[in-house]
Amino acid sequence: MSALPDFKNRARAALADPVLKVAIDRTTGNAERKRAAAVAAFPEFEAARARGKAIKDHVTAHIDHYLEQFERNATARGAQVHWAADDAEARAIVTRICLAADAKLVTRAKSMLGEEIGLPHALADAGIERVETDLAEHIIQLAGEAPSHIIWPAMHRTREQVAELFKAGHQPPPAAEDPATMVQSARRVLRQKFLSADIGISGANFLVADTGATCTVTNEGNAELTTTPPRIHIVTAGIEKLVPSTAHAFALLRLLVRSATGGEMTQYTTFHAGPRRPGDADGPEEMHIVLVDNGRSRMLANEFREMLRCIRCGACMNHCVVYRQIGGHAYGGTYPGPMGSVLTPVLDGLAASRDLPNACTMNGRCAEVCPVGIPLPTLLRAWRRRSWREGLEPGSLRAGIGIWAQLARRPRLYRLATRIGLPLMRLFGKGGWIARLPLAGGWTAHRDLPRPAARSFMDQYRARQKGRK
Amino acid sequence: MTGEPKPTVGLFVTCLVDAIRPQIGFATLQLLEEAGCVVEVPQAQTCCGQPALNSGDDRDAAHLARQTIAAFEGYDYVVLPSGSCAATMVHGYPDLLAGDPDWAARARAMAAKTHEITSFLADVMGYAPAGRRLNASATYHDSCSGLRELGIAAQPRALLSHVEGLEMRGLPGNDVCCGFGGTFCVKYSDISNAIVTEKAEAIEETGAEILLAGDLGCLMNMAGKLNRRGAKTRCFHTVEVLAGQADGPAIGEEAL
Numbered sequence: 162m163s164a165l166p167d168f169k170n171r172a173r174a175a176l177a178d179p180v181l182k183v184a185i186d187r188t189t190g191n192a193e194r195k196r197a198a199a200v201a202a203f204p205e206f207e208a209a210r211a212r213g214k215a216i217k218d219h220v221t222a223h224i225d226h227y228l229e230q231f232e233r234n235a236t237a238r239g240a241q242v243h244w245a246a247d248d249a250e251a252r253a254i255v256t257r258i259c260l261a262a263d264a265k266l267v268t269r270a271k272s273m274l275g276e277e278i279g280l281p282h283a284l285a286d287a288g289i290e291r292v293e294t295d296l297a298e299h300i301i302q303l304a305g306e307a308p309s310h311i312i313w314p315a316m317h318r319t320r321e322q323v324a325e326l327f328k329a330g331h332q333p334p335p336a337a338e339d340p341a342t343m344v345q346s347a348r349r350v351l352r353q354k355f356l357s358a359d360i361g362i363s364g365a366n367f368l369v370a371d372t373g374a375t376c377t378v379t380n381e382g383n384a385e386l387t388t389t390p391p392r393i394h395i396v397t398a399g400i401e402k403l404v405p406s407t408a409h410a411f412a413l414l415r416l417l418v419r420s421a422t423g424g425e426m427t428q429y430t431t432f433h434a435g436p437r438r439p440g441d442a443d444g445p446e447e448m449h450i451v452l453v454d455n456g457r458s459r460m461l462a463n464e465f466r467e468m469l470r471c472i473r474c475g476a477c478m479n480h481c482v483v484y485r486q487i488g489g490h491a492y493g494g495t496y497p498g499p500m501g502s503v504l505t506p507v508l509d510g511l512a513a514s515r516d517l518p519n520a521c522t523m524n525g526r527c528a529e530v531c532p533v534g535i536p537l538p539t540l541l542r543a544w545r546r547r548s549w550r551e552g553l554e555p556g557s558l559r560a561g562i563g564i565w566a567q568l569a570r571r572p573r574l575y576r577l578a579t580r581i582g583l584p585l586m587r588l589f590g591k592g593g594w595i596a597r598l599p600l601a602g603g604w605t606a607h608r609d610l611p612r613p614a615a616r617s618f619m620d621q622y623r624a625r626q627k628g629r630k
Numbered sequence: 631m632t633g634e635p636k637p638t639v640g641l642f643v644t645c646l647v648d649a650i651r652p653q654i655g656f657a658t659l660q661l662l663e664e665a666g667c668v669v670e671v672p673q674a675q676t677c678c679g680q681p682a683l684n685s686g687d688d689r690d691a692a693h694l695a696r697q698t699i700a701a702f703e704g705y706d707y708v709v710l711p712s713g714s715c716a717a718t719m720v721h722g723y724p725d726l727l728a729g730d731p732d733w734a735a736r737a738r739a740m741a742a743k744t745h746e747i748t749s750f751l752a753d754v755m756g757y758a759p760a761g762r763r764l765n766a767s768a769t770y771h772d773s774c775s776g777l778r779e780l781g782i783a784a785q786p787r788a789l790l791s792h793v794e795g796l797e798m799r800g801l802p803g804n805d806v807c808c809g810f811g812g813t814f815c816v817k818y819s820d821i822s823n824a825i826v827t828e829k830a831e832a833i834e835e836t837g838a839e840i841l842l843a844g845d846l847g848c849l850m851n852m853a854g855k856l857n858r859r860g861a862k863t864r865c866f867h868t869v870e871v872l873a874g875q876a877d878g879p880a881i882g883e884e885a886l
Contacts, residue, residue, distance in 0.1 A: 608854030
């Protein structure tokens with residue numbers, strides 16, 4: 162992945178876009194309401210959450226065992242299992258399979274891991290036509306963009322903007338701009354691709370160790386049409402997607418769907434267990450499963466281990482005040498929002514992404530809604546600690562915190578400083594407010610500062626105590 | 631309390647209250663005494679260390695944690711008029727000092743007796759203010775650390791329900807962060823501004839005359855934005871209303 166452009170610039174651009182804000186509010190607002198209703202209607206939610214957390218922790222603790230079991234069972238079903246240590250290796254494996262099959266057209270069902278490993282670019286570089294089949298992915302493919310949310314990749318686009326994209330990108334263009342007509346138009350365009358694709362590539366929501374099956378959930382059925390008609394099906398999945406059994410997959414599914422969309426179940430939940438067998442009505446001739454590490458085994462051994470529980474529901478971003486102001490593209494990585502702010506430094510390095518763990522108010526709402534109890538603020542603070550230790554934090558902040566700490570460590574000096582500093586600060590005020598204060602532009606650019614007290618609490622209190630004696 | 635010794639409380643006034651709004655400290659002191667506590671204000675206190683902790687500067691944060699523990703561990707309780715500083719002591723200190731054999735147990739003991747003021751009054755002392763009246767409408771913002779790290783939501787509302795004449799109005803998004811976030815509001819001031827602007831709009835839409843909250847940091851952020859927008863909303867810390875001090879100047883109003 163290339164070095165990230167400046168987060169603050171991207172955030173500023175997003176804040177200046179009123180249409181973006183409308184689009185974000187529509188989708189995340191709906192998601193928030195629906196999730197709350199779904200959780201309220203599911204009294205066992207807390208118990209389910211505890212179980213989900215336990216399942217993921219168990220797999221994390223025994224990942225070698227489940228990886229071996231999965232490979233054994235998937236292979237027994239006729240699938241070919243490949244191992245990729247990083248994104249480059251994953252890209253190379255997928256491209257090699259495509260080229261060996263002389264593939265011209267590849268359909269793709271939405272997969273964040275595919276984005277993570279840079280698959281769209283790799284396929285383009287190999288001269289292979291790639292068609293995104295998820296409706297939202299289809300929209301952002303027409304726009305030439307990356308996903309801005311892990312559940313609703315095109316949530317930053319309004320219906321009106323989508324109508325423009327379809328008008329320009331569909332032949333013939335849709336007859337009207339109502340959602341039903343536009344969906345019909347996308348269906349017509351995509352259907353030809355489904356039927357003529359050489360290879361279908363999907364991600365996996367779960368890898369079931371005891372059956373060797375991969376599980377994909379969608380609301381559009383596009384994953385089924387991507388994975389069934391073509392000659393070859395390639396699954397790319399992170400190793401943390403493992404679950405011991407189908408029952409465990411369903412336990413997590415109950416949490417995933419409620420947390421993501423507020424539904425009880427997705428429209429389509431499909432288990433793929435190997436290629437077509439003799440007598441099967443349909444299915445691919447070959448099935449390849451690419452198991453991707455890309456930093457995950459490193460997380461097993463460090464303070465970000467709990468992040469491996471993540472089931473990619475997106476609830477944290479839907480409930481994040483920062484995400485809801487700047488949207489997903491501002492984060493600059495594959496995964497946006499709180500979970501992205503933990504994962505991006507793992508994937509792209511902290512030096513390139515130190516803004517992300519810092520651009521958080523630590524309000525804890527993300528952890529409150531996380532269906533597998535990931536302590537996201539704690540993990541973000543862990544990145545800040547590393548960033549501080551590695552000297553990546555800007556000198557101005559280090560100096561500011563340093564001076565403050567030196568003062569705060571000496572109570573007598575601290576009192577003296579407040580006794581001198583408060584009257585000085587008051588000079589900048591008029592009435593009860595300070596409208597502009599040197600070195601505090603970040604504050605006073607946007608809001609007034611209450612004028613400090615002439616005498617600190619401590620001074621007033623001491624005077625009062627003396628008066629009493 | 632019949633004959634039982636009064637509990638001793640070490641009052642941590644927080645650095646913001648000390649410098650910006652001492653009234654909050656005095657209101658807290660008054661309420662603690664009304665509730666039957668013997669209150670002292672240790673002079674060795676400065677800042678709880680939260681700015682360092684949240685910036686990743688664990689060394690300075692740990693030093694301030696040890697300094698604070700040493701100054702306060704002699705009291706029955708440690709009470710603060712701030713959910714976020716209280717959460718720093720309750721959760722942050724034990725984490726910071728977990729690997730320090732000399733201090734880990736002291737940090738845990740300190741955490742166990744540290745309380746935010748409204749939860750201390752309601753949950754520990756069973757206190758309710760009597761004879762307070764304020765003819766006004768008010769709305770309440772739940773500050774994040776207090777709400778999510780310490781479970782403070784019912785206590786301030788229960789205490790405020792004893793203030794006669796006070797009409798409480800719901801605030802849509804009352805549990806959504808105001809965009810303060812300590813150093814966040816300065817480091818990412820554009821984003822913070824967008825967040826607090828939405829918060830100010832929600833507050834103004836309630837039509838309430840007064841905004842109440844339990845953390846001065848959040849209050850300064852919201853009050854400063856409301857004032858910049860020309861809103862007439864008066865902003866107080868919850869304890870100021872509970873102590874009957876809302877007849878004095880609100881945040882940003884100059885004392886006569």
